[in-house]
Amino acid sequence: MAAEQEPVYLIVAENATTCRNILARGGCDRCALRHCAPPWALYDAAPATLRGALRSALDVPQNEGCSLCLGALAETTARAVAHASSEHAGLGAARGWALRVAAPPSWAVRDAAAGGTTHSVKDALRRVVAADLDRLSPPSNSEAAPPAPCYFDLAFDGAPDDVAALPARLRPKPPKQKGRGKRPRRAPEPVPAARVAAALEALDADERAALASILTTSPPVRVDVKCAREPVYLAFRYRKLGRRTPQSSWVVDGRVKGVGSVEEYVCKAAKAVADCDGVKFAASGREDWDVRMLGNGRPAYAELQNCRKWSSTDVVGDFAREVAKASNGVVEALHVEIADKARADAVNASAETKVKTYACVVWFSADRSAEDARRVSASAPLAVQQRTPVRVMHSRSLATREKRVLRLKLTMTNPRFGVLELDTSAGMYIKEFVHGDLGRTEPSLASLAGCDADILQLDVLDVHDDVAAASSSS
Ligand SMILES: [Zn+2]
Incomplete structure (x- = not known):
């Protein structure tokens, strides 16, 4: 025109x-x-x-x-x-x-x-x-x-x-300046x-x-x-193969407990692969420091703030390698992906909804037979009333929460020791389910077995999470 x-x-x-x-x-x-x-x-x-x-x-x-x-x-x-x-x-x-x-x-x-x-x-x-x-x-x-x-x-x-x-x-x-005369003079508001x-x-x-x-x-x-x-996200699932590493740094009476933390290793790895101002770590739920996280791992993400650029062309591979290096192989990052906020939000939300599979070594105060073990295993699925455990009373509100045990499989290795495998709803305290927590968790493995029971070792075998499936199908 x-x-x-x-x-x-x-x-x-x-x-x-x-x-x-x-x-x-x-x-x-x-x-x-x-x-x-x-x-x-x-x-x-x-x-x-x-x-x-x-x-x-x-x-x-x-x-x-x-x-x-x-x-x-x-x-x-x-x-x-x-x-x-x-x-x-x-x-x-x-x-x-x-x-x-x-x-x-x-x-x-x-x-x-x-x-x-x-x-x-x-x-x-x-x-x-x-x-x-x-x-x-x-x-x-x-x-x-x-x-x-x-x-x-x-x-x-x-x-x-x-x-x-x-x-x-x-x-x-202009608005009145606060603390006039006490501070050095500043530019007027x-x-x-x-x-x-x-x-x-x-x-x-x-x-x-x-x-x-x-x-x-x-x-x-x-x-x-x-x-x-805006933040960039690295979504992944982590496995934790040691029993001395907490999920996030854990300080009791001014002393650091455990060796490193998943958070520390993840943040270090993220800073190694990206030029950014800061990193935040979050995961779908948590396990105790002495509990291994096995199987397919637990969904988690690193939030990279004001990320300017990646330091490599293979961000995903390098991040996984840096996590392994920082943790000396104790923590593994699997299924790493560059993700958006919606994906990070899904990880946060999933903590409340996902079924977990655990395996633990348990001890009984009296001899239990293979028949006792079959009877205990047959009691699932069952509803468990769990009052706030004694060991977390300082940090969680007092309440009775109903949790579900979907599957129980007790295998005796000798009359006093066995291996218990169980699937539970999100948020159930496993240690308390085994020993009963002074009657605050009912029923418990102890009450089902008819004698005292205690837990010697615990592993998370799987977090049944559909985050990965949901994002790949969308
Ligand atoms: Zn002009």
Whole structure:
């Protein structure tokens, strides 16, 4: 189509008076467009196209700088964003990003002085920066980019204190500083945007004009850009092959108990495979430090905060190797995948719902026969009333919880010792189910067997979890 019929030419021609007014008071081309409140897509126009449209509609030269946005809408902002993103390998525009803008109150004050209906600098910035970025740095498609959206936090420094130029009766006060006189003097708190907006609403026409005559200087603002990514997740299942390692670091009376922790090894491994600010570990439920986690492992994930890039192309394989290395082979990470928040949430939720299989070595205070063992095994499935165990009373609320034993298989290895295998509902305390916890768990293996019983060793054989199946089928 001919240039004159392009939408940006049409909107400028329709709003020639507004554009002339904005340019005459020292506004930039984009602020002139902004004061036409155009359809959002028109902000995508290249600066040269917009200039052409303004030149053809009116004979007013382009201004250096801008007395309205103070230069924020110039291409320099997009260049600063591109620079910040270059420090994060692969901006990954296709993965989504957003601007978070700390707007200086000057923008609102200056727009109000100019009058009319307009789009805010902040809203225009979002469109303009996106369009400029597409022109300046076409999206790279780095395969190794973490699949998380990111935020660019834009702060603009150097705007004058235009709030002070408001008429005295409307001038909003900054919030009172707490602890005045006790601390070293700090920069005054900014006036909240809502108070500035209320004051601007109350301006009359004369006050607007007076304001406009004062606010003619245009000191440029400096933009400071920080890039932050949404967390990236590494989902996996862990096996723990030793009986001295707690799931998370465990301190009793100021002393660390056990050797390392699953959490410690996982965090160390995650930091080895990713350049990120921090790592959080979470798992679907937990086992005691002296309990091995075998079978298919327990679902868990590492949450990587503000991950900039992976340090290798085989993140999944390297993470598993780093977990094994950090733990000296005590902890294994299986089925490692790069995952999203929904997957992490599913791991958190699954702790309450999943059936577990345990195996334990048990001792009886009186001789038990193979026939006794068959009788005990035949009592499942059964409901178990479990009052809060004595050993966790300090950390859990007192309650009686009903749990289910779905399967029991007791095999005597000699008259006093046996191996008990059982499937239970989530959250059942196995040690207490074996010895009865002074009658607080009923029935128990002891009550079923008709003599005292105790537990010597416990392993988690499996966490029956459908997280892996659910995600692969979706
Ligand atoms: Zn401007």
